[in-house]
Amino acid sequence: MAEERTGLVVLEIDECRRLLADAVIGRVAFQAYGSLELLPVNVAVDPDGTVVFRTDESSVLTQAGGQAAVFETDGFDRVTQTGWSVCVRGATREITAGDDPAAGRLLDMSVIPWAPGQRDRWFAIAPDQITGRRIPVVRGAEMGWIPGVVS
Amino acid sequence: MENSLADTGSDTIEQQRMVMTIAELPVDECWRRLAQAPAGRLCFVEAGEPMVLPVNHAVDGHRLVIRTARETTLHRIAVGRSVAYEADALTPVTREGWSVVVRGLIEELTDDDELARARQLGLHPWASGLRDHFLVVQPWAVTGRQIEMRLVDDGGERDG
Secondary structure, rough: EEEEOOOEEEHHHHHHHHHHHOOOEEEEEEEOOOOOEEEEEEEEEEEOOOEEEEOOOOOOOHHHHOOOOEEEEEEEEEEOEEEEEEEEEEEEEEOOOOOOOOHHHOOOOOOOOOOOOOOOEEEOOOOOOOEEEEEOOOHHHHHHOOOEEEE | OOOOOOOOOEEEOOOEEEEEEEEEEEHHHHHHHHHOOOEEEEEEEEEEEEEEEEEOOOOOOOOEEEOOOOOOHHHHHOOOOOOEEEEEEEOOOEEEEEEEEEEEEEEOOHHHHHHHHHHOOOOOOOOOOOOOOEEEEEEEEEEEEEEEEEEEEEEOOOOO
């Protein structure tokens, strides 16, 4: 459905989930040490919308555990010639095999970290809210839309 | 700097080695990249939780300009706040790319001369409707990094 006031198309939840299912990269926003962090990460997204990412001990990303976070991913759909953006908001937790009933499933997901090396800390953002919007081609072209992810 | 990309390592491909290098970008280069990227993501805290809004932007000197309308979430919530603004170009297949983050205070332009100048930036917001307000991010920190993969012909040892 198009938002009359702004012309942006608000995406239905099913379409958000479909776009999320293919996401391999995006950005995670959270607060750490009183500062806003907004970092590109590689992810895998569970069919229920849970966003899984990996990191290591030295990364500020480990500070996302226990915090409210937003995952954003966007791109350009060549078929419909539209730009889109989807956000997942929710609490972030570290996935620990012992006491997380979803751990088996989530730790089995294929998350390929951007940088090689040890990436043995796994985190999940539980999807409290999933929102998305699409920007029609004419408007996108007029406005110089390029997707954040170059493929 | 510590973050998801700040790492080095290598992948072995036959007798050659793919070496990932991560370089901090100089501030001027960060601004040059931002000027090339028309879009990014504005992040701020609302009711204790982070919010992310994808928007397009223009660069005017060493500040970011965003055009909006008074009734938008962006105008209603973000003005006067500390924000982080991120723009990037990332290629998942080759794992190359760059990311720049600007931290600063977001303010509305009210000075007539400043507004006239902002209107010359060719900034067309994605959402249509009246967009007669210009916001600027006055930066206090700009950081960026470039991630590259290079093939090195020195055998197959891993150093990651």
